[in-house]
Every structure is written in structure tokens, then in C-alpha cells.
Amino acid sequence: MTSLETETPSPAPRDYPEHWEADVLLRDGRTAHLRPILPSDAEGLVEFYAQVSQQSKYYRFFAPMPTLSDRDVARFTTVDHRQRVAFVITLAQKILAVGRYDLLDAERAEVAFLVQDQHQGRGIGQVLLEHLAQAGRERGVKRFVAEVLPDNRRMIQVFREQGYSVKGGWEEGVMHLEFDIDPTETSIGVIAAREHRSEAASIAAFLNAGSVAVIGASRRRDTIGATLVRNLVLGDYAGRVYVVNPAADSVAGMPSYATVGDIPGDVDVAIVAVPADKVQDVVLDCAAKGVHGLVVISSGFAETGEEGRKRQRKLVGLARSYGLRLIGPNCLGVINTASAVSLNASLAPVMPPRGRAGFFCQSGALGTAILEKVRARGLGLSTFVSAGNRADVSGNDLLQYWEEDEATEVILLYLESIGNPRKFSRIARRVSRSKPIIAVRSGRTTQGVPMGHAVRQIAAPPEAVDAMFKQAGILQVDTLEEMFDVAQLLAHQPLPSGSRVAIVGNSDALGLLAVDAAVANGLTVTSATALGADATAEDFEDALDAAIDDDHVDAVVAVYIPPLDAGGEEVANVLAAVGEQSDKPLVSTFLGREGVPELLRVPDLSGDTAGRGSVPSYQAVEAAVRALARVVEYAAWRDRDDQDGAVLEHVDLEAATRQVNELLMHHPQGKNLSDVELQALLGHYGVDLWERVHVHSVEEALAAARQLGWDVVLKATAERLRQRPDLAHVWRNIDDEDDMRDAWASLMELIADPADAEFVVQRTASPGVPIAIGGLEDPLFGPAVSFGIAGALTDLVGDKAFRIPPISAVDAAETVRSVKAAPLLFGFRGSEQVDVAAVEDLIRRVAQLKIDLPQVSQLDLVLVHATAGGVTVLHATGRVAPVADARSDLFVRRLTAPAGDTLPG
Known part of the structure; x- marks a missing residue:
């Protein structure tokens, strides 16, 4: 001990x-x-x-x-x-x-x-x-x-x-x-601001370390420890480097110390490359020395199986209990390219060029390939962090740091899992307002979790996770190549003010491809100038200047394929000059090159990397247009007015909370809500659920019709019947006793097993477009709301939109319009347009209920009639169930505990 x-x-x-x-x-x-x-x-x-x-x-x-x-x-x-x-x-x-x-x-x-x-x-x-x-x-x-x-x-x-x-x-x-x-809006904001400052300070201590100790440094050149020392020294690290190896007097010409405690100066960060079973001893030594944090390169933890997971949990718990933060284990390391720091505390053999993008990834193996690709494209990075198993420090911490880091203008994330999606969404929504975030998410379809990532799988559907990214303004792309395509545009060119595009080129064939690609990606081509194969640099300059000056153009795509006897240097000079001076983005397919070629670069103040105004080039014109379209999408998201001034009226949170608490008091394991309970709960949120009377015989149906005042419907509500479009399980406009007896007899003939058909009698609703709105509560992900046109076909083709509360008026409007069947609500084929504002209001009320009451684990407005006069909620189902923390992460700051059933922040 x-x-x-x-x-x-x-x-x-x-x-x-x-x-x-x-x-x-x-x-x-x-x-x-x-x-x-x-x-x-x-x-x-x-x-x-x-x-x-x-x-x-x-x-x-x-x-x-x-x-x-x-x-x-x-x-x-x-x-x-x-x-x-x-x-x-x-x-x-x-x-x-x-x-x-x-x-x-x-x-x-x-x-x-x-x-x-x-x-x-x-x-x-x-x-x-x-x-x-x-x-x-x-x-x-x-x-x-x-x-x-x-x-x-x-x-x-x-x-x-x-x-x-x-x-x-x-x-x-x-x-x-x-x-x-x-909790009030102000107090929650105060907590979030303190969380931001503390997490940003935690990461700054890693990336701006004034001294680094490599623990496990070795005299053998082929070892991890020796590589770390070599990379620090050859990278011109501005701070002090210490090596720790009890079996050596010196390593790489530097004195070696037996333990961290023997080092005479302060140590900010320790880079750990010792066997997994020795890392805990290192933690204790570093704690005694006053080290801020550890970058654990060592493998042999959760990625190896259950024994490794236990070792990893113990490691994180020990580090935190002594005040240390931890990057890794099983990671590549960290890099800061700032000239005042020049820190390459990683296994990457070459420092990436200095640039304006911060990069976070989880895979150590993939990290080296990413850095090589960055260098090949001439993109440049401000900082790079490979978190490996991401046992402690995560992408959320890096977002907090990059938000105010002046050297970082674009954020790149390669995510293999999301440990705390609620927190990720909350932070990303804020950061995206000032800095674009581009993300690749592996396992996007299967939502699989790699070995070493001790997180639970998200039970919410993949579409809900995609919606979270979209609402947060994150540019989610499918591949690393596409990530770099978008990043090199955002890092060097201004944001477009709209989706109108001009195309200028000397190849008719590539020009047509550019037009087709623009239309396919939702852009509007306002002009396409074909200069011809023999176009000169002056021709390009005149055409580009005209396009830039055109008030009906928001961005320009330049295509240049040189004649056989030309190298394109003069045209490159024109592109670079226009790109530097233009306040509209300019992208190019220049000689089929990828990245930011030397000829198209505007040097930054340091002169060693591409500066603002440099023109990105793409091997294929389709890639250039696709990247531009993604940037247009981001610019539109950032420019939209998302400040929600519309307050939902007729919401009684106190009464709703009291009802849910009373239900759980009598049913601690949870319960499915009855129609009466649903009526009351929805009523607290200003939603009128129409009364339904369950009946089991024609006599009960007659009594129910009298109670409701006739003009009713008789319908079978069993799931097996509601989802059968080929069965007529509803009889409408029943006005008297004879109508009801006829309806009952007719439905009995259609339904083979009437005993469990779950017949109900309900007032007749005005004809309208049937819609369905749902709300779910995922223990990890949090609340999600779905919307679609009701019916079996919607379920079959998956035509549903998802949004993550809180949902603003703008979010609700986008939700309604994002499903493929949305035209049915807007007067399709001459039909009457429904009250879309009422539909949007209903979506927001369900979302508000899900924010306020996480105990409502499931809520489905199964059938809602949308008409020109409003919305009528005819059928709903719901369930209440106890929740562990009621999303308390909004009200208290906490790092997730390192136990195996909890989630890294």
C-alpha cells in the first residue's frame, strides 16, 4: 500500500x-x-x-x-x-x-x-x-x-x-x-456553463501541457515507449520531456527516472506505455506527484473481454478518486499543432500540418490512417485526440474545449459509439451555432458497440439517432472521405447564403455532370457557363467574376480540365485569387486533384499551411457538389430562427406530475394507462382525447350510442384488425338503433373471431387525414417523438419522422414536412388542406409532455384526424414506469461512474 x-x-x-x-x-x-x-x-x-x-x-x-x-x-x-x-x-x-x-x-x-x-x-x-x-x-x-x-x-x-x-x-x-x-431555466443554464468551463479546463491541461513524462520509455527503437519519446522530441515539443524507466539510466540521450516521483520538476501529463497490470501503480505514483492527467496508450483492457473490462473500471475509478482524468486506454494519443506547443504525444510518426480543424476519434488503429489522409489532403489540424476505449475523456469533453478554442474553426468526429447521447445532443446544439461539426458514425445501421466501449446499446430506432444529429446541426456523413470533402470546404471558404449555384468550366461533359449532381442534391443551378476546351485564364477570371458578382448566385463550382499542352498554372492563380477575395464559397475540380493543392492555396500567417480563401479541389465533380450541398444545409440550419416565442397554453405540469406520481405509487412496477387515465393526462397538456366506450354485445353498443348521443361509429380496435387495410373493421354514421344492429351484424360476418375484436363505440369524427404521433423514452438516449401518416403502409415503408425534444416551432414545421406522404396534408390532388398549425402544435405538446414526464415511458396517439378545422385525437395508448434518474444529468454535474453498467460522459 x-x-x-x-x-x-x-x-x-x-x-x-x-x-x-x-x-x-x-x-x-x-x-x-x-x-x-x-x-x-x-x-x-x-x-x-x-x-x-x-x-x-x-x-x-x-x-x-x-x-x-x-x-x-x-x-x-x-x-x-x-x-x-x-x-x-x-x-x-x-x-x-x-x-x-x-x-x-x-x-x-x-x-x-x-x-x-x-x-x-x-x-x-x-x-x-x-x-x-x-x-x-x-x-x-x-x-x-x-x-x-x-x-x-x-x-x-x-x-x-x-x-x-x-x-x-x-x-x-x-x-x-x-x-x-x-430547477429553472436560469439555474440549468448556470449548471451547464460550469460544466462547460470545468470540462474545457480539463482538456486544456492535456493539450497545452507544459511538461510530459513518458512512463515505459525504452532504449529499444521498436517499442511503443521509444516511439512516444521520439515523436515528442522530433515534433519540437515546446515543453519539458521526461522519461521514466526504472531499468535504464538514460533513454534517447535523456536521463531516465525510476518513478514519476523522482522527476525534479512538475509533470502536467503522463503518457503511459506499460503493461496493463502495471498501470494502476502508475496512477498512484502520478497522483502523488500531482500530475493532472494520464494518456494511457497501453492495451489489455475492455477490448480484451470481461477480465479487461473489470481492469478498466478499476483503473478509471482509481484515477478519478485521486483527481486525475484519463484519455484511453488503448489509444493513439494526443496532438496539438500550435507553434507555441507543438505536442505530438502519440504513436503517429508524422505531425499533421497546422490547420483549423479539431479531430476526435476513438479507434487507435484508424487514427494513424486518418492523420495520413489529413496530411495528404493538405487539410491541417489544430488538435487531435484518439480516445481509444473512451473510458473517461470522451467527445463531449472535446466539444466543450473546442467551443472556445480560437485555433479550431471546424470540428471532426469519428464516433464508434455514443456513451451519453443526451449530453452529446445538448452540447452539440450549442457548439454548432458557432462552429460546424462533421461526424462519421460507424455502426449507424446496426447501432453496434465495439469491444472496449462499455456502453449500452441505444434502444431508440436509428432514425431517432439521425434526427438527434440533424437537430443539433451536425453534418452527419457516411464515410471519412466525405468528411474530409466537407471539412476542406468549411475550413477554407465562407458559408453560402443560399442554395443557388453557378457552374463555370471548360468541359461540357463535366459541366452537365455538375448540373445533374446539383439538382440531385437539392441545389438550384442559376447559371452554367461552358467556356470551351481552349478557354484561357482570362476567360476563367471573367466568368468567375461575373458569377461571384451575380446577386442570384450563392456559390460557384469551377471545373478545369487542361488541354494537352497546358499545366493549368495560370488558371490556378486565377482560382486562388478569386477564392481569396470572394465572400461566396468557391469549390473546384482542378486537374482531378483532391484536397487543397499547392497551386490553389492562400498561405496563412505562418506560411506553412493553407489559409482562409484557399480553394478546395475534388477528384470528381459530384464530390465537390455533394460537399457544397452539405455546407448549404448547415448554413441554412444556422441561419434559421429557432428562438421559440410561442408558449404552449393550457399546460398544467403540476397536475400531470401529481397524476403520474399517484399512478406509480399504486403501481410501482408501472402500468398501461386506461382510456380514462390517458384522457386526464393528455388533458393536462391541452389535448382532448375523445371518449371511447368498450362494448362486448349489441346491447352494450346500443347503450353506448345513446350515451354519446348517436352519430357514432362502431369499430374493432384489436391490433390485428387495425393493421389490415383489406378489412373493413369500421362502420360509420350510426344514427339510430336499426343502424347499430345492422352495423353489428355486418361486422360479425367480416370478423372471424369477434370475441377479441375489442369493439368500441365513439362519436363520428369529421373526415380527415389520419396521422399518428408517438413518444418513447429510452433509458440511455432519452425522449424521442415520431410523426407519420397513420396506417399499415406507413409502417411498411418506414415513412416516419423523428425529432428529439425540446422541439421548437421550427422543428415541428420541419417534422410535418419531412415525411414523404406530407403532400396529403397540403391539398394533394385537390383535397382540402388540413390545419397544419394544429398538427404542429400537437407534436409540440407531446414533446413537452415527454420532456416533463420521463415516467411516461411510452405514449402513442395512434389515430388522429387532421382536418381543415383542426385535429381530433381518437385513439391513444400509453404506459408509465419508474425511471432511475429522471434525466437528473440536467440538474447536477457528474462524470459517469466507471461501473460496467454505466456510461462514459
């Missing part, structure tokens, strides 16, 4: 709320562990309290209290996790802070914190308050109160900056603060 290791606390009692435990990221980007306090923490609490200053103790207890009595210790460490809740934040199992609340009455609790002085200013108080508030909400607490001395400015600031509405008063020289703990 090293000096940093401590005894593990005694096993938790049976009623211990384990789901409250969390690894958390503090303001400085380092980790800590938060958990409920235990009686076995008594000794640790005393040790913690001894390191708190007298002033901090006075602020906490309003009186001198130099030590804790045995009675105090027992009272503070023994809680019931209901009326008295307390959390500790630990590092290396040493307590750094304590936060607690004690119930005052059914809805109010008094809250207080105490943080060791040396750890104040790291955002610990805010983290404790977030988690205490979430625990309080679970226990029915509505308000927190706190008594604070007026000169305890740090504590007052914690409460006021949390985003809650804090009311204060004075009594006998003490400030009395009180605030509701229900």
Missing part, C-alpha cells in the same frame, strides 16, 4: 442511496468523488475538521468551535438520507468538504457547507448545492433556507450564483436566505 492509499470506508447500510454517488469535475478540471456520508466517516471527519481554519469554523457554526465532540461527530455522520442528508467530497478518500441539509418541515430544509480552506475557490460549494438540491427534490423538499454571517461572502456568493431566486433578510446580525430548489 502506497502512502496515498487509505482504508476503504465500511460497507454502506442497506438504505444507503447509492445512486447519489458521483465522480465530479471541479472548476480547475480535476476530479473528486461525491457520496452520502457514512458512520464510518467519523475518523475522516475529525481529520478533515482539524485542517479547517478557525475562521471557516466560525462561519459555519457562528461560534468558536475548535474541535468536534464525539457527540457532534456521531450526529454529523449518522443520517437517515431522508430528513437529514449529508454529502462528503473526497480526494484519495480524504474528505475535502461536507454539505448537508436538515428538514425543517414537510417542504423546507436548512442547508450548510464546510470546505477546507485550501480547496475553497474550486467550485466545491456549487457542486454540493447542486447534488443536495437534487436529493431534496427526490425527497419532496421544495425550498432551502440558510443562515449566513454577513461577512461570509464566499457562501453568500455560492447561493446567489446558483441561478435560483434568493430572498434574504436580517435577524440579529445574521442573513437569512431562502430559495426554491425547483
Whole structure:
């Protein structure tokens, strides 16, 4: 046992709320562990309290209290996790802070914190308050109160900056603060902003490290450790490089140290290349040294099977418990091309050129091929991270960093799995507003998860995942080639303001291909100029200038195939000059070259890579047009007004929540909702579900018709009948007793087994277009909403649109129009157009219900009639079921625990 290791606390009692435990990221980007306090923490609490200053103790207890009595210790460490809740934040199992609340009455609790002085200013108080508030909400607490001395400015600031509405008063020289703990838009925004800062700081410490230690460095040139050292040195790394090898005095001409602790200077990042079973020892050594994080190149973890998965979980838990973040294991490494850093802490033999794209991938094996492709295209990268098994640091962390990284203008993601899609969607929606994100997602159709990625598969359909990417503004492409095609355009040319394209070229055949490709990709060709095979550079310049100056043109495609006796240098100069000066994007098929050829480059300030205004070239004109079309799509998404000013009226969240909670109280395992329960639930969201009366005989049908006032329908609602377009299972416009008897007799003849036909009687709805709206809750993915024209044919061809709540008015409008059968709603073949606004409103109401009530695990408006006069909901089904965390990741910051059944962030 090293000096940093401590005894593990005694096993938790049976009623211990384990789901409250969390690894958390503090303001400085380092980790800590938060958990409920235990009686076995008594000794640790005393040790913690001894390191708190007298002033901090006075602020906490309003009186001198130099030590804790045995009675105090027992009272503070023994809680019931209901009326008295307390959390500790630990590092290396040493307590750094304590936060607690004690119930005052059914809805109010008094809250207080105490943080060791040396750890104040790291955002610990805010983290404790977030988690205490979430625990309080679970226990029915509505308000927190706190008594604070007026000169305890740090504590007052914690409460006021949390985003809650804090009311204060004075009594006998003490400030009395009180605030509701229900999450508000402001408080959720505050949490998201802190999450962003801490995760960005965590990644910045890796990519801007001032010193790196290679642990496992070897004198043999063919080893991983030797390669890492060589790449750091030959890459002109601006920081200090240290090598750790207990069996050598020197490596690559540098002194070697037996352990990290023997290194005389500070170490920011450790690159680990030792056997898998030795990595945990390295973690302890690095923790003792004060290293920020580890890049674990070593393999032998989750990618090898169950034993490796256990080793990986233990590794991540150990690293986080000592405050370290971890990239990998089984990764290629990290690269930062900035001249002030020049960090190649990877196995890649060649540094990519400096550029404006940040690249995140998971596969170490694929990473080398990606970097070679980047270099061949002359694209250039700002930073590169290969996360391997992605046990801790993930793409979400990199998005947080790149959002404000001035060197990164385009973000490239190669994703083999998505550990936390809800968080990914939330961050990507924000980042895409300022920086384009291009993503390739392997396993897109099968949603398979590679070995080494300890995540659950997403149960939501692939279309829902695609919808998440689309709503977040992510340019999802099918191949790496297409990713680079789009990236080289975004990295070097301006965004188009529309979809109108001009084509200029000296090949009639390629010009026609360009026109066809543009139309096929949804672009509008406003002009196509054929210059002829003998066109000169001056001809190109005149035609390009005319196209750029044309107010009806948003982008230009240039095609140049040189004559046999020409090299194209003069035309290249023209293209480069126009590309540099134009405020409209220019793409080319220049000599069939791929990437950003030297002739078409505008040097950046450093002179060693392609700068803004460089003209990208494509081997095939179809690839050029396809890339342009994707960029047009992104520009349109970014320009749309997605600020949703329309507030949904007639929504009673309190009543809906009360109904769902009461249902789960009586049915803790969940239940399918009856028609009456669905009527009430939908009614709380302003949706009128028409009454249906279930009947089993003609006499019951007659009674139901009288109850509803006649003009009713009799229909069989069993699934096997509803999905049969060849069966007439509905009898309409029943106005009297004779009609009903005729209807019953006729349906009895059509249906072979009437006993389980599930007959209902319902008022007759106006003729309209049948639509269906559904809502599902995936434990990993979160809520999703579907829309389509109701019927078996829709299900057969999969003509459904999916959207991920929250759904704005713009999202709802796009949803309705995105299905192939949408013309049926807009007056197809002379029919009356339906009230599309009412359809869109209904979609948003279902989406809002799914946001508010994750306990509604399934909700399907199976049959809705859309007419010119509005929408009529005729049939719905639903289910309520308990949920583990009710999407609490919105309300508290937490790194996902390293257990095998949890998900990396």
C-alpha cells in the first residue's frame, strides 16, 4: 500500500442511496468523488475538521468551535438520507468538504457547507448545492433556507450564483436566505456553463501541457515507449520531456527516472506505455506527484473481454478518486499543432500540418490512417485526440474545449459509439451555432458497440439517432472521405447564403455532370457557363467574376480540365485569387486533384499551411457538389430562427406530475394507462382525447350510442384488425338503433373471431387525414417523438419522422414536412388542406409532455384526424414506469461512474 492509499470506508447500510454517488469535475478540471456520508466517516471527519481554519469554523457554526465532540461527530455522520442528508467530497478518500441539509418541515430544509480552506475557490460549494438540491427534490423538499454571517461572502456568493431566486433578510446580525430548489431555466443554464468551463479546463491541461513524462520509455527503437519519446522530441515539443524507466539510466540521450516521483520538476501529463497490470501503480505514483492527467496508450483492457473490462473500471475509478482524468486506454494519443506547443504525444510518426480543424476519434488503429489522409489532403489540424476505449475523456469533453478554442474553426468526429447521447445532443446544439461539426458514425445501421466501449446499446430506432444529429446541426456523413470533402470546404471558404449555384468550366461533359449532381442534391443551378476546351485564364477570371458578382448566385463550382499542352498554372492563380477575395464559397475540380493543392492555396500567417480563401479541389465533380450541398444545409440550419416565442397554453405540469406520481405509487412496477387515465393526462397538456366506450354485445353498443348521443361509429380496435387495410373493421354514421344492429351484424360476418375484436363505440369524427404521433423514452438516449401518416403502409415503408425534444416551432414545421406522404396534408390532388398549425402544435405538446414526464415511458396517439378545422385525437395508448434518474444529468454535474453498467460522459 502506497502512502496515498487509505482504508476503504465500511460497507454502506442497506438504505444507503447509492445512486447519489458521483465522480465530479471541479472548476480547475480535476476530479473528486461525491457520496452520502457514512458512520464510518467519523475518523475522516475529525481529520478533515482539524485542517479547517478557525475562521471557516466560525462561519459555519457562528461560534468558536475548535474541535468536534464525539457527540457532534456521531450526529454529523449518522443520517437517515431522508430528513437529514449529508454529502462528503473526497480526494484519495480524504474528505475535502461536507454539505448537508436538515428538514425543517414537510417542504423546507436548512442547508450548510464546510470546505477546507485550501480547496475553497474550486467550485466545491456549487457542486454540493447542486447534488443536495437534487436529493431534496427526490425527497419532496421544495425550498432551502440558510443562515449566513454577513461577512461570509464566499457562501453568500455560492447561493446567489446558483441561478435560483434568493430572498434574504436580517435577524440579529445574521442573513437569512431562502430559495426554491425547483430547477429553472436560469439555474440549468448556470449548471451547464460550469460544466462547460470545468470540462474545457480539463482538456486544456492535456493539450497545452507544459511538461510530459513518458512512463515505459525504452532504449529499444521498436517499442511503443521509444516511439512516444521520439515523436515528442522530433515534433519540437515546446515543453519539458521526461522519461521514466526504472531499468535504464538514460533513454534517447535523456536521463531516465525510476518513478514519476523522482522527476525534479512538475509533470502536467503522463503518457503511459506499460503493461496493463502495471498501470494502476502508475496512477498512484502520478497522483502523488500531482500530475493532472494520464494518456494511457497501453492495451489489455475492455477490448480484451470481461477480465479487461473489470481492469478498466478499476483503473478509471482509481484515477478519478485521486483527481486525475484519463484519455484511453488503448489509444493513439494526443496532438496539438500550435507553434507555441507543438505536442505530438502519440504513436503517429508524422505531425499533421497546422490547420483549423479539431479531430476526435476513438479507434487507435484508424487514427494513424486518418492523420495520413489529413496530411495528404493538405487539410491541417489544430488538435487531435484518439480516445481509444473512451473510458473517461470522451467527445463531449472535446466539444466543450473546442467551443472556445480560437485555433479550431471546424470540428471532426469519428464516433464508434455514443456513451451519453443526451449530453452529446445538448452540447452539440450549442457548439454548432458557432462552429460546424462533421461526424462519421460507424455502426449507424446496426447501432453496434465495439469491444472496449462499455456502453449500452441505444434502444431508440436509428432514425431517432439521425434526427438527434440533424437537430443539433451536425453534418452527419457516411464515410471519412466525405468528411474530409466537407471539412476542406468549411475550413477554407465562407458559408453560402443560399442554395443557388453557378457552374463555370471548360468541359461540357463535366459541366452537365455538375448540373445533374446539383439538382440531385437539392441545389438550384442559376447559371452554367461552358467556356470551351481552349478557354484561357482570362476567360476563367471573367466568368468567375461575373458569377461571384451575380446577386442570384450563392456559390460557384469551377471545373478545369487542361488541354494537352497546358499545366493549368495560370488558371490556378486565377482560382486562388478569386477564392481569396470572394465572400461566396468557391469549390473546384482542378486537374482531378483532391484536397487543397499547392497551386490553389492562400498561405496563412505562418506560411506553412493553407489559409482562409484557399480553394478546395475534388477528384470528381459530384464530390465537390455533394460537399457544397452539405455546407448549404448547415448554413441554412444556422441561419434559421429557432428562438421559440410561442408558449404552449393550457399546460398544467403540476397536475400531470401529481397524476403520474399517484399512478406509480399504486403501481410501482408501472402500468398501461386506461382510456380514462390517458384522457386526464393528455388533458393536462391541452389535448382532448375523445371518449371511447368498450362494448362486448349489441346491447352494450346500443347503450353506448345513446350515451354519446348517436352519430357514432362502431369499430374493432384489436391490433390485428387495425393493421389490415383489406378489412373493413369500421362502420360509420350510426344514427339510430336499426343502424347499430345492422352495423353489428355486418361486422360479425367480416370478423372471424369477434370475441377479441375489442369493439368500441365513439362519436363520428369529421373526415380527415389520419396521422399518428408517438413518444418513447429510452433509458440511455432519452425522449424521442415520431410523426407519420397513420396506417399499415406507413409502417411498411418506414415513412416516419423523428425529432428529439425540446422541439421548437421550427422543428415541428420541419417534422410535418419531412415525411414523404406530407403532400396529403397540403391539398394533394385537390383535397382540402388540413390545419397544419394544429398538427404542429400537437407534436409540440407531446414533446413537452415527454420532456416533463420521463415516467411516461411510452405514449402513442395512434389515430388522429387532421382536418381543415383542426385535429381530433381518437385513439391513444400509453404506459408509465419508474425511471432511475429522471434525466437528473440536467440538474447536477457528474462524470459517469466507471461501473460496467454505466456510461462514459
